[in-house]
Amino acid sequence: MTLRLEAVAKEVEGRTHIHPTTLTLERGSLNLLLGPTLAGKTTIMRLMAGLDQPSSGRIFYDGVDVTGRRVQDRRVAMVYQQFINYPTLTVFENIASPLRLQGLPRKAIRAKVEAAAELVKLTPQLNRRPSELSGGQQQRTALARALVKDAELILLDEPLANLDYKLREELRAEIPRLFTESGAIFVYATTEPHEALLLGGNTATLWKGQVTQFGSTPEVYRQPRDAITARLFSDPPMNFIGFDKRDGEALFEDGQPVPVVGGLPALPDGAYRAGFRANHLTLRKPEGTALSFAAEVAITELTGSESFVHLDHGANRWIALQAGLHAPQAGQRVEVFLRPEHLYLFHDDGRLAATAAYAAAA
Amino acid sequence: MDKPVNHRAWFMVMPVVILVAFSAVIPLMTVVNYSIQDTFGNNQFFWAGLEWFEQILSSERFHNALLRQFVFSFIILAIEVPLGILVALSMPKRGWTVSLCLVVMALPLLIPWNVVGTIWQIFGRVDIGLLGAALNELGIGYNYTQNWLDAWITVIVMDVWHWTSLVALLCYAGLVSIPEAHYHAARIDSASRWKVFRYIELPKMNRVLLIAILLRFMDSFMIYTEPFVVTGGGPGNSTTFFSIDLVKMAIGQFDLGPAAAFSLIYFLIILLLSWVFYTVMTNVGVELPRREKES
Amino acid sequence: MAKITLSNLAHSYLTDPQGPGDYALKRIDHTWEDGKAYALLGPSGCGKTTLLNIISGLLTPSEGRVLFGERDITRLSTEERNIAQVFQFPVVYDTMTLFDNLAFPLRNRGVAKARVRERVETVARMLDLTGSMKRKARGLTADAKQKISLGRGMVREDVAAILFDEPLTAIDPQLKWELRTQLKSLHRTFGHTMIYVTHDQTEALTFADEVAVMYEGEVVQIGAPEDLFERPRHTFVGYFIGSPGMNLLPARVAGSEAHLGGTRLALGRRYGQVSGGRIEIGIRPEFVALGNDGGNDGEGLPVTVTRIEDVGRHRIVRTDFQGREINAIVNEGQPLSEQMMSGQMTRVRFDPHSIKVYADGWLIEGKSV
Known part of the structure; x- marks a missing residue:
C-alpha cells in the first residue's frame, strides 16, 4: 500500500506544530524522519497513525481517505524509545498479544511468534519475562510484536535511543533486514544523521515542524536543497563561510576569490554563504587544485582513528575531520585545504544556489 | 466525512x-x-x-458564622499543611515500612464522617471517654460540652487526626518522584537540610501541595457532620459553622426563604474561592516546562 | 585537586562472594594523575557505574581503598570528599536563577560574595551563558540545563575531581559537539581531574587522555585512544571500539602465518607455535582492502558482499566469509568496483602489520620479523 499525506498540518492552541506537509510513502519502503528534539517527528508519526487528527489536510491509505478514522481501524504498529512490554507476560505472550486480539487460531499464533522471534533473535528467551531481559532484548521484543501484527504501517520513534552505543550498532544493522522481509511501510524517527545514513532508505529532514526535504537518504545527504537541511544532515555540523558577489566578482569574507564552480557565474550579485562538510576540510594539501584558508586551532579531539580539529577562521568555527591522528596544539595557526568541488553555495536566506560538483556527479 | x-x-x-x-x-x-x-x-x-438576601447579608448571625468558618478553615490549614509535609518528609522511601506507613496513613481517611464524629464524641466525654476522663483525672478541667475553647480544640484535633494523612500522602507522592540524583547533587553542593527542602523538595511538591490546600480548604469550609455529631454546634453557637447554621435555619426553624438565600450566598462564596484557587494553580502551572522531551 | 589512587579495589554486592563471578567490580589497582581527563567506557552492566559510585561515595567498596592524594577517603561521606558530579539527566534547581544555581556550591561553603561573583561570571562566560543569568532555570532546554550542571561542577576551584555520569545522553547530536568542546576547554582552563563514565566510544575517546575499557566487572585495557584503536589488548576492546568494531576470525597461527579455512595469510609479526584454547586473528575494517579480481585465485580471502552502507564520508562494505562477517571501510571518493553490490563475490586483503593475534581473547604480542 501507499501512505499519502496531502497538505497535512497540525495546530495546537494557535501554535503551529506541523506546517502543511505533503509526502508519499511507498509499500516496503523505509522512511526516516531526521531532526532534532521537538522538530515534530513524533507529531507527524501520531498523525500518520491516527492517534491525532490533523487540523487540515487529508491522509490516504492506498488512495482511500482515512483522515477521521480511528487508530484501532488502521492496522498500525508503533515502537517507542522506552521499552514498552507487558511486564507480567512472557516474551512469547508479549509478541503474541496483538494476534490474540485478532483472534487467530493457536497454531497460527505459535508459528507466527516463533518466526518473528527467530527474526529478532529471541528464540532462547521466549519463556522469560521482560524484567529478566537486557535493554536490547526488551526492545527486540517490542520490535517483534510490531512485526508480527501484520501492520501496513510500522512507526518506530527513536527505538534505539535508550540502548548502549554498541547495541544500537547491532540492532541498526538488523533493522533494514527486518523491514525488507515484512513489506510494510516503515517510518523511523531519529535525531542522528549517522543513524539515518546507516539505515539508508528515504529521509525526510524536519526542522521546526517543516519537512525541508524528502528523497533517498544519500541524495538528501549529498544534494541538500537548503542550508538548514545541509546543517541537519551533517555530523559534525556543516562548516560555513560567507561571500559577496559584486560586479561579477565573488570574494570570501577573508578576501580571497571564490573559485569558479558550477553555477557561480550565473548567480546575481549579492550576499551568499558557502558550506562544506568536516571530512572535506583537510590539513594536508590534497592533489589538484585546492582552496587554502588560514585558521587557528581551537581544540582537537582524537578518537583513536580520526581527529576532529576545531578551527577558528575569523568569526566562523569550523571542524575538520581527519583520518589518522593529528593533534595540532590549541592556538597554533594552520593552513587548511578544501577542494572547490566540495563547496555548496547558498543564498543568504538559505536556499541552495549551486550544489557541490562532487555530489552532482555522484 | x-x-x-x-x-x-x-x-x-x-x-x-x-x-x-x-x-x-x-x-x-x-x-x-x-x-x-x-x-x-x-x-x-x-x-x-432580594429581601432575604439583604436580611441574611446584614444579619449578625451570618457574620458570626462566616467569621467562625474562616477562622476554623485557616487554623485547619495552618496545622494540617505543615504537619502533612513534615509527616511526608519523615516517611521511609523504600523497604517494607513504606506499605505499612501508607496503610496506617490511609486508615483515618477510610472512616465515614459520622463515625469519626462519634469516635471523638465518646473519646472526649468526661464520664466515660478515655481522653476526657483522663484529662480530668490529671486535674485539667476539660469539657467540650460546656467550654467553647475545649469544643474548638476537640473539633480541630479531630479534623487534624482525620485529614492530615491526606496532605501527607499527596506530598509523599510528590517527594517520591524526585530522582535520587537530585539529593546526591545537593550533598555534593554541601546544601543544608533546609536548602534541600527549600530548593529541591518544595518545588517538586508545589503542585500537589496546591491541590492539598484546595481540597482541605473546600472540605473544611463545608464541614458539617463531625462537629455536628460531637458538639451539635455548641456550646452556645461557638462551633456553629456555616453549614450547621444553614441546616439549623432550614430544618430547625423552617425559614425556607432565608435558608435558600443563605445557601445561594454560601454557594457563591465557594464558587468564588474555587475560581481564585484555580487561577492561582493554573498560573503556577504555566511556569512549568511544557515538555521535557517530545513523546 | 589531587591524584586518585584505586588501591586493590574490588566490590561485590553479595555479603560473602565466592568466585570472581560474584564481583560487580573485579580487583583494580590504578592511579589517575592530577589534572588529567579519564574515561570509563563499557556496556551497561560492566561495572563502570559501580566504580563511579565508589569514587563519589555512594557505595563503600567491599575490598581495597580509594585515595585522593595521600588521603584515604574510602569511608568518607560524599560531602567530605570534595568532589563535583554531573549526572545523566540534568540536575538544576528549578526555582533559582542561573546565577544562583552556579553560585550555590560556593555560597554553601561560605565563599566571599565578590569571589562568588567572579567565579560564576568566569564559568558562565566559558559556557556562553552570560546573557541569561537572571532568568529562572525552570523551563530551559535539556542542553542548557546540562550546561548549568556542568558549570556547577566547574565553579569550585578546590574539588579533587569532577565526575561525569553519561552527561550527554539527553542532548541532540548537533549540540553534543558544542558541549563536548566547551567541556574540553573548561578542562584546559581550570585543570580539574575529570572522570567520565559512558558507553559511547566517541565521547570517551574524544574526551579522555586515557580510557579504561571495562567488561564484565573487569578493566580489560587502560590506554590512550590510539592504543585502544591500534593495539586492543582484548578482543572485547577490538569489538567495542571502532564502528564497526574489529573483524575477528578463528584461525590457526604458526610462525608468521595464519591459516583460515584453507587460505594462508601473512602476518606482520612472528608468533611461533601458538597453542591454547581459542585462537583468533583481528583486523580493523579500516585496514581491510577490497580486491577487484572477483573470481581469480589472487591473494586474500574469498568473500561474498552482503550489504553496502553509505555513511557519507565513507562506505561500510559488509561481507561474508564462511559464515563470519568481515567488514571493510572504503573512503568517500575512493571508487568501488562497478559490479560491487550485494551477492557479489570478491576478495578482501589485510594489511599484515595491522593483523592482531588473540588467544582466549587476550592479545599475543609476537616478535617483530
Whole structure:
C-alpha cells in the first residue's frame, strides 16, 4: 500500500506544530524522519497513525481517505524509545498479544511468534519475562510484536535511543533486514544523521515542524536543497563561510576569490554563504587544485582513528575531520585545504544556489 | 466525512446532560425559587425579591458564622499543611515500612464522617471517654460540652487526626518522584537540610501541595457532620459553622426563604474561592516546562 | 585537586562472594594523575557505574581503598570528599536563577560574595551563558540545563575531581559537539581531574587522555585512544571500539602465518607455535582492502558482499566469509568496483602489520620479523 499525506498540518492552541506537509510513502519502503528534539517527528508519526487528527489536510491509505478514522481501524504498529512490554507476560505472550486480539487460531499464533522471534533473535528467551531481559532484548521484543501484527504501517520513534552505543550498532544493522522481509511501510524517527545514513532508505529532514526535504537518504545527504537541511544532515555540523558577489566578482569574507564552480557565474550579485562538510576540510594539501584558508586551532579531539580539529577562521568555527591522528596544539595557526568541488553555495536566506560538483556527479 | 461522527458524539453526551440537569440544575433552581419568595405554608408563595438576601447579608448571625468558618478553615490549614509535609518528609522511601506507613496513613481517611464524629464524641466525654476522663483525672478541667475553647480544640484535633494523612500522602507522592540524583547533587553542593527542602523538595511538591490546600480548604469550609455529631454546634453557637447554621435555619426553624438565600450566598462564596484557587494553580502551572522531551 | 589512587579495589554486592563471578567490580589497582581527563567506557552492566559510585561515595567498596592524594577517603561521606558530579539527566534547581544555581556550591561553603561573583561570571562566560543569568532555570532546554550542571561542577576551584555520569545522553547530536568542546576547554582552563563514565566510544575517546575499557566487572585495557584503536589488548576492546568494531576470525597461527579455512595469510609479526584454547586473528575494517579480481585465485580471502552502507564520508562494505562477517571501510571518493553490490563475490586483503593475534581473547604480542 501507499501512505499519502496531502497538505497535512497540525495546530495546537494557535501554535503551529506541523506546517502543511505533503509526502508519499511507498509499500516496503523505509522512511526516516531526521531532526532534532521537538522538530515534530513524533507529531507527524501520531498523525500518520491516527492517534491525532490533523487540523487540515487529508491522509490516504492506498488512495482511500482515512483522515477521521480511528487508530484501532488502521492496522498500525508503533515502537517507542522506552521499552514498552507487558511486564507480567512472557516474551512469547508479549509478541503474541496483538494476534490474540485478532483472534487467530493457536497454531497460527505459535508459528507466527516463533518466526518473528527467530527474526529478532529471541528464540532462547521466549519463556522469560521482560524484567529478566537486557535493554536490547526488551526492545527486540517490542520490535517483534510490531512485526508480527501484520501492520501496513510500522512507526518506530527513536527505538534505539535508550540502548548502549554498541547495541544500537547491532540492532541498526538488523533493522533494514527486518523491514525488507515484512513489506510494510516503515517510518523511523531519529535525531542522528549517522543513524539515518546507516539505515539508508528515504529521509525526510524536519526542522521546526517543516519537512525541508524528502528523497533517498544519500541524495538528501549529498544534494541538500537548503542550508538548514545541509546543517541537519551533517555530523559534525556543516562548516560555513560567507561571500559577496559584486560586479561579477565573488570574494570570501577573508578576501580571497571564490573559485569558479558550477553555477557561480550565473548567480546575481549579492550576499551568499558557502558550506562544506568536516571530512572535506583537510590539513594536508590534497592533489589538484585546492582552496587554502588560514585558521587557528581551537581544540582537537582524537578518537583513536580520526581527529576532529576545531578551527577558528575569523568569526566562523569550523571542524575538520581527519583520518589518522593529528593533534595540532590549541592556538597554533594552520593552513587548511578544501577542494572547490566540495563547496555548496547558498543564498543568504538559505536556499541552495549551486550544489557541490562532487555530489552532482555522484 | 467526520461530521456524522460529531452528531453521534452529542447523543453520547445526552445521558450525562440529563443526569446533571436532574441532580444539580433542577434542585439549584428550586433553591433560587425559594430564595426570592415567601410562604406561610399551604404551598402559597409571595414574591419577596432580594429581601432575604439583604436580611441574611446584614444579619449578625451570618457574620458570626462566616467569621467562625474562616477562622476554623485557616487554623485547619495552618496545622494540617505543615504537619502533612513534615509527616511526608519523615516517611521511609523504600523497604517494607513504606506499605505499612501508607496503610496506617490511609486508615483515618477510610472512616465515614459520622463515625469519626462519634469516635471523638465518646473519646472526649468526661464520664466515660478515655481522653476526657483522663484529662480530668490529671486535674485539667476539660469539657467540650460546656467550654467553647475545649469544643474548638476537640473539633480541630479531630479534623487534624482525620485529614492530615491526606496532605501527607499527596506530598509523599510528590517527594517520591524526585530522582535520587537530585539529593546526591545537593550533598555534593554541601546544601543544608533546609536548602534541600527549600530548593529541591518544595518545588517538586508545589503542585500537589496546591491541590492539598484546595481540597482541605473546600472540605473544611463545608464541614458539617463531625462537629455536628460531637458538639451539635455548641456550646452556645461557638462551633456553629456555616453549614450547621444553614441546616439549623432550614430544618430547625423552617425559614425556607432565608435558608435558600443563605445557601445561594454560601454557594457563591465557594464558587468564588474555587475560581481564585484555580487561577492561582493554573498560573503556577504555566511556569512549568511544557515538555521535557517530545513523546 | 589531587591524584586518585584505586588501591586493590574490588566490590561485590553479595555479603560473602565466592568466585570472581560474584564481583560487580573485579580487583583494580590504578592511579589517575592530577589534572588529567579519564574515561570509563563499557556496556551497561560492566561495572563502570559501580566504580563511579565508589569514587563519589555512594557505595563503600567491599575490598581495597580509594585515595585522593595521600588521603584515604574510602569511608568518607560524599560531602567530605570534595568532589563535583554531573549526572545523566540534568540536575538544576528549578526555582533559582542561573546565577544562583552556579553560585550555590560556593555560597554553601561560605565563599566571599565578590569571589562568588567572579567565579560564576568566569564559568558562565566559558559556557556562553552570560546573557541569561537572571532568568529562572525552570523551563530551559535539556542542553542548557546540562550546561548549568556542568558549570556547577566547574565553579569550585578546590574539588579533587569532577565526575561525569553519561552527561550527554539527553542532548541532540548537533549540540553534543558544542558541549563536548566547551567541556574540553573548561578542562584546559581550570585543570580539574575529570572522570567520565559512558558507553559511547566517541565521547570517551574524544574526551579522555586515557580510557579504561571495562567488561564484565573487569578493566580489560587502560590506554590512550590510539592504543585502544591500534593495539586492543582484548578482543572485547577490538569489538567495542571502532564502528564497526574489529573483524575477528578463528584461525590457526604458526610462525608468521595464519591459516583460515584453507587460505594462508601473512602476518606482520612472528608468533611461533601458538597453542591454547581459542585462537583468533583481528583486523580493523579500516585496514581491510577490497580486491577487484572477483573470481581469480589472487591473494586474500574469498568473500561474498552482503550489504553496502553509505555513511557519507565513507562506505561500510559488509561481507561474508564462511559464515563470519568481515567488514571493510572504503573512503568517500575512493571508487568501488562497478559490479560491487550485494551477492557479489570478491576478495578482501589485510594489511599484515595491522593483523592482531588473540588467544582466549587476550592479545599475543609476537616478535617483530
